[in-house]
Amino acid sequence: MRTPAGTECPHYYEDFNRGRQTQECRLVQRNRASLPWRPADCERCPVPEILRTNRSSDLRLELTIEKRFGFFRRNRVEAYCLAHVRGVSDPIRGCPDCAADRSQVAP
Ligand code: SF4
Numbered sequence: 001m002r003t004p005a006g007t008e009c010p011h012y013y014e015d016f017n018r019g020r021q022t023q024e025c026r027l028v029q030r031n032r033a034s035l036p037w038r039p040a041d042c043e044r045c046p047v048p049e050i051l052r053t054n055r056s057s058d059l060r061l062e063l064t065i066e067k068r069f070g071f072f073r074r075n076r077v078e079a080y081c082l083a084h085v086r087g088v089s090d091p092i093r094g095c096p097d098c099a100a101d102r103s104q105v106a107p
Pocket residue numbers: 003009010011012013024025026027028041042045046047048063
C-alpha cells in the first residue's frame with residue numbers, strides 16, 4: 001500500500017471508507033518499545049528501500065521510532081536472519097551467511 005510519503009510499503013495500512021480514518025504502521029505496532037507511529041514517520045523510513053532491495057523471506061525487521069536528543073524523531077531498523085539466527089547489520093546487503101551459502105551453491 002502507498003504510504004503518506006508516496007512509497008510502497010507492505011506494513012502500511014489505511015482505510016478511509018465510509019467515514020473511517022484509519023492509518024497504521026503494522027511494523028511499529030508489533031514493537032512495544034517504539035513511540036506511537038505518525039504518518040510523517042514514513043517520510044524518513046528506510047524500510048521500503050530495504051524491502052525493495054532485499055527480498056529474502058528469512059529477513060525480519062524491527063522498527064523502533066524513538067526520539068534523539070529528546071526532540072528529533074527517527075526510525076531505527078534492526079534486522080535479523082531467521083535462517084542463520086543472527087542479526088544483520090546492513091539489511092540492504094543482507095545476511096552475510098546467506099550470501100556465503102549462495103556462493104557455495106553457484107557453479
Ligand atoms: S513507518 Fe516505515 S514501515 Fe511503517 S508504514 Fe511507514 S514506511 Fe512502512
